[in-house]
Amino acid sequence: MIERGEGSLLFTSDLSCMGSSRMFGNSGIVMSALRNYVLNLHKHLQPYGIFVGHLSISTLIKKGRGIDRDQVADAWYNLYEQQDTVEDTFPKGITQFLN
Secondary structure, three states, X not given: OOOOOOEEEEEEEEHHHOOOXXXXXXXXXXXXXXXXXXXXXXXXXXXXXXXXXEEEEOOOOOOOXXXXXXXXXXXXXXXXXXXXXXXXXXXXXXXXXXX
């Protein structure tokens, strides 16, 4: 990707990387580390034309039960296509309900 001067790396985690949760305390540590890695990777690879994106998902994904995988795919595609921010959440704006 560096040689071509283009490319994308996309990562996902649950929302525990952005705020503490008793239910997801252990996984939150790992998800926070992943988020930190992605943010730093973005900073280092952006000058080479490589987009690094992170989507935090806060929902159960199951076709026919409210949120389905097509909606998540659209969120991913928008993050990749716009490339105006390194990270987003799904559903959008969910972070207002954290702690």
